[in-house]
Amino acid sequence: MGEMEELRKEMENLKDQITAARKTFQDSTLQEAAAGVTVVGRVQLKTRKTLRGHLAKIYAMHWGTDSTLCVSASQDGKLIVWDTITTNKVNAIPLKSSWVMTCAYAPSGNLVACGGLDNMCSIYNLKGKDGNVKVMRELAAHTGYLSCCRFLSDTEIITSSGDCTCVLWDIETGTQKTVFAGHQGDAMSLGVSPDFKYFISGACDFTAKLWDIREAECRQTFGGHESDINAIGFFPNGNAVITGSDDATCKLYDLRADQELLTYQDSSIMCGVTSLAPSKSGRLLLAGHDDFNVNIWDMLKAERVGVLAGHDNRVSCIGVSSDGMACCTGSWDSFLKIWN
Amino acid sequence: MSNISAPNSSLVLVQKAVKQLRLEASVRRIKVSQAAAELKTFCLQNAQKDPLLTGVPSSDNPFRPPKSCILL
Numbered sequence: 183m184g185e186m187e188e189l190r191k192e193m194e195n196l197k198d199q200i201t202a203a204r205k206t207f208q209d210s211t212l213q214e215a216a217a218g219v220t221v222v223g224r225v226q227l228k229t230r231k232t233l234r235g236h237l238a239k240i241y242a243m244h245w246g247t248d249s250t251l252c253v254s255a256s257q258d259g260k261l262i263v264w265d266t267i268t269t270n271k272v273n274a275i276p277l278k279s280s281w282v283m284t285c286a287y288a289p290s291g292n293l294v295a296c297g298g299l300d301n302m303c304s305i306y307n308l309k310g311k312d313g314n315v316k317v318m319r320e321l322a323a324h325t326g327y328l329s330c331c332r333f334l335s336d337t338e339i340i341t342s343s344g345d346c347t348c349v350l351w352d353i354e355t356g357t358q359k360t361v362f363a364g365h366q367g368d369a370m371s372l373g374v375s376p377d378f379k380y381f382i383s384g385a386c387d388f389t390a391k392l393w394d395i396r397e398a399e400c401r402q403t404f405g406g407h408e409s410d411i412n413a414i415g416f417f418p419n420g421n422a423v424i425t426g427s428d429d430a431t432c433k434l435y436d437l438r439a440d441q442e443l444l445t446y447q448d449s450s451i452m453c454g455v456t457s458l459a460p461s462k463s464g465r466l467l468l469a470g471h472d473d474f475n476v477n478i479w480d481m482l483k484a485e486r487v488g489v490l491a492g493h494d495n496r497v498s499c500i501g502v503s504s505d506g507m508a509c510c511t512g513s514w515d516s517f518l519k520i521w522n
Numbered sequence: 523m524s525n526i527s528a529p530n531s532s533l534v535l536v537q538k539a540v541k542q543l544r545l546e547a548s549v550r551r552i553k554v555s556q557a558a559a560e561l562k563t564f565c566l567q568n569a570q571k572d573p574l575l576t577g578v579p580s581s582d583n584p585f586r587p588p589k590s591c592i593l594l
Contacts, residue, residue, distance in 0.1 A: 185533065186532070186533060186536060189533070189536045189537060189540055190536065192540050193536065193539055193540055193543060196540065196543035196544060196546075196547050197543065199547050200543070200546060200547050203547065203551065204551070207551045207552065207553050207554060208554050209553045209554055209555050210553070210554050210555035210558060211554065211558065212554075212558040212561065212562075214555075214558070215555065215558035215559050215561075215562050216558070216562050219562065219566070222575065225574070225575070227574065230583070230585035230586055231585055250584075266585070267584055267585060364542065399545065400542060400545075400546070401545070401546070401549060402546055402549055403546055417561065417564075418564070418568070419560075419561075419564045421557070421560065421561070422557075422561060436554070436557040436558070436561070438551065438552045438557050439551055439552055439553065439554045439556075439557040439558075440549055440551045441554070443554065443557070443558060443561075461572050461574040461575055462568065462571060462572045462573070462574070462575075463564070463565050463567075463568035463569050463571065463572035463575060464561070464564060464565050464568070465565040465568075465569060465572060465575050466572070466574055466575055481565070482561070482562055482565055502574065505573075506571070506572055506573050506574060507573045507574075507578065507583075507584065507585075508573075508574075508585055509574060520585055522573060522574060522578050522583065522585060
């Protein structure tokens with residue numbers, strides 16, 4: 183009993199130490215650093231394409247690295263690979279389980295993955311010999327729903343789950359390489375760093391965690407949100423993390439200063455953030471909300487500089503293409519829209 | 523997960539939590555002023571390469587067919 187008491191005290195001491203250490207490095211704010219920067223002018227993006235074809239709510243989308251193809255997942259039980267320029271469907275893949283919550287495109291363009299309430303991550307080979315798209319692997323071990331997945335390569339993928347863990351898988355053998363445990367609530371979203379060495383996860387314990395993939399450990403934990411974190415992404419240079427929460431705000435955390443730099447909030451925004459994506463330079467933050475809109479923020483000045491209003495239901499997913507040319511939104515209204 | 527708690531399982535959990543907190547406490551930090559300055563610089567240096575920020579002329583926009591003039 184005595185040891186337990188001591189350990190709990192040490193836990194509290196360490197938490198206080200971290201808070202104090204962060205404060206000593208807080209010699210300024212991002213507001214001060216950006217004081218001389220003019221707010222971005224009003225950003226007005228137009229819908230250039232509408233991708234029609236899904237018959238039910240769209241839950242996820244992910245751009246291919248060529249900035250032309252993208253994959254979307256809908257609870258109509260289909261994964262569709264789209265050519266966003268022609269709006270043609272390159273592949274329409276029927277799923278075993280229609281309760282899909284996430285999808286991902288491999289950097290090579292050879293594979294796509296999806297998963298959801300079946301607790302599995304299914305990998306599909308788009309470039310099979312006979313031209314048919316088939317399930318290549320079913321990665322099963324999570325004891326909760328699959329909330330997000332992202333490929334590191336054609337042989338490795340990282341998943342996040344409602345069982346509170348994230349897992350690094352070996353796709354060829356279908357086995358777990360590393361289990362990243364630590365979140366105290368459902369892991370809802372993940373993002374991989376530009377150098378592929380780290381990933382970040384956002385969870386229902388209101389925290390975001392930075393994980394070292396090869397060392398298999400959590401390096402940093404960021405708090406501050408007052409509700410579930412639904413969306414997470416890296417700032418383009420890999421040195422900062424952006425989170426979106428049910429508390430209707432987005433936050434920017436710097437990894438090297440180990441603390442929050444800014445909160446993006448407005449009293450008129452009362453609906454949770456479902457998805458987010460930074461623009462190529464990181465200057466703009468696009469955040470999808472439950473209220474059917476996407477808010478566009480000037481990331482340095484924390485001012486709202488635009489709104490994308492075009493969907494008739496919740497915006498569930500958003501992504502900016504690698505070349506930064508366009509933003510794609512997916513909605514419960516069953517449509518995807520391409521904007522620039 | 524087994525419901526049979528070994529006598530020390532909650533102790534092990536707290537020991538793990540303490541170990542993790544020690545790791546997180548020891549991270550090397552830089553000043554916010556430096557971090558913020560570098561974020562600002564990155565944004566400004568890459569602004570011209572950010573099509574959503576600068577806008578895309580229709581002739582360069584792959585999502586917009588270029589308007590052609592028909593001479594009658």
